[in-house]
Amino acid sequence: MITQSCTNHELSSNWIGAIHSSYTLVLGLNRGFVIAGIYTEQASKTSPDELEKKFGQSPVFIASTLLENGGIPDEARPASLLKEAIQVISCGYEDKTDWGKEVGWIYGSVTEDILTGFKMHCHGWRSVYCIPKRPAFKGSAPINLSDRLHQVLRWALGSVEIFFSKHCPVWYGYGGGLKWLERFSYINSVVYPWTSIPLIIYCTLPAICLLTGKFIVPEISNYASIVFIALFISIAATGIIEMRWGGVGIDDWWRNEQFWVIGGVSSHLFALFQGLLKVLAGVNTNFTVTSKAGDDGEYSELYLFKWTSLLIPPTTLLIINIVAVVVGISDAINNGYESWGPLFGKLFFALWVIVHLYPFLKGLIGKKDRLPTIILVWSILLASLLTLLWVRINPFLTKDGLVLEVCGLDCD
Incomplete structure (x- = not known):
């Protein structure tokens, strides 16, 4: 699956998307890249009010996504950039917008990568299998058995959440761009x-x-x-x-x-x-985030x-x-x-x-x-x-089948 990464120079030129999110989204798409890659043509035909309702009230951020190669609008000044950055990283920026619903990470599951990828495929996106000689991302699962079980618990809980949500691949996304083999794959990822x-x-x-x-x-x-x-x-x-x-x-x-x-x-x-x-009961559960740091050591903590x-x-x-x-x-x-x-x-x-x-x-x-x-x-x-x-233990039942409870010690 193709991923999109960035250098320090690219990160500085796309600062607004990098600050507001973790930059690298599922399939390697950050917030700015999602807007530019999916919505550039549509956004040019959309009114400013609709864009703000969809992407938030940051004119500089929206204007940067309309640029063909991204970057910062020429009319933006350093003082306004700082003000916009503070606004974008605020907790309430996503309120009453489509962030978490149709744009960026899709909320509603602790395995947001599966849910986001599923919705993107439903919108017609296609994945490409890519294995570069040099790994684009490298990490290792916890070797310790207890920590690994907690990691698997988080993954499985996310699949259960998707299964009981409206985004379950069993019934969601028909008539869109999701192919049948892709649907079977997503169904397998939520029912296991x-x-x-x-x-x-x-x-x-x-x-x-x-x-x-x-x-x-x-x-x-x-x-x-x-x-x-x-x-x-x-x-x-x-x-x-x-x-x-x-x-x-x-x-x-x-x-x-x-x-x-x-x-x-x-x-x-x-x-x-x-x-x-x-x-059923609305009880939220906490999970432990496991370390993804790579380790070339042996399996010293496996047991x-x-x-x-x-x-x-x-x-x-x-x-x-x-x-x-x-x-x-x-x-x-x-x-x-x-x-x-x-x-x-x-x-x-x-x-x-x-x-x-x-x-x-x-x-x-x-x-x-x-x-x-x-x-x-x-x-x-x-x-x-x-x-x-x-194993039913009955002291009054002998190996021969006599019920001692009836005749007591006088049984022949």
Whole structure:
């Protein structure tokens, strides 16, 4: 996607747009560039009153956008420029204007870049895929797991906000310039937090199967088994193709797979609840802005844990599956070798969940950067509660099925 940046000289000549906004807008468009690039022809045919209603009451600012190459109008004086700058950067400048609605950053979501890009594409703008040899912008996501989960929570919350707003790509922008493939892409960017619900179910079912002695699915035919294996192979092949296309190593790919599960059962789930509270009850949530500074160091803080409630759901799932594996193996040992065959399928799914949650397992058993005790306590309590909901303990029921509650100690 093409971006527009500026040098110090260009920044000084476009001072008014740089002062009023963060200058670089989504797709690299600043406030002055948005007006000049989108509205130059229309603005020349628009009355001054309409321009002020749309862009604010700054004649110098509006006049600068009508210039073909930008810059400052010749009639502007230094004293008036300072006065205009103070007016433009004031908090009330955007009141009763189209800033935040049709011009500049679009308000209403903490992920304003997605929302702004979506509206621009609805107006007919086209994106160009651009990868310069020298990166135009460089930054890195937080390596620390706790901070990274907070970052993902912010992204997911923004997607939930867009999903419940009038700008949801499911129903907004029909009849405009948005193409169908673009719409599908934007729909995917706002509905992905909802995948946390089935993901939590899938991570819980293996433990339930081991604790109850039942399997996730009934016995299937050979044809269904072939279809399942083919689907599994196609998913693996897709991952390999994406790795080769993106130049990603196997370690980075696996780390991304792990974090997809961890973020899905924690940050995405919390984002759903916070988004629903904001829409239904008007409860606003605060988020922590994470650092984007680039760091060429190794992953020294990858498994460092800090207290956050986001760590409780994945730790709970990890403990439940570990307990289920222990219970399943114990039952197989007590019941003989005949029970080992059905056990392998159940163990495979449970161990697959545990492997994806390995960073938490390392935090549980590691001597350094150990998981905070409060997270461990809450996770054990939740795991015990969920386990007892599925394992019904009745002291009056024997293994042979006699109900001791009826006949007491006189049962034969």
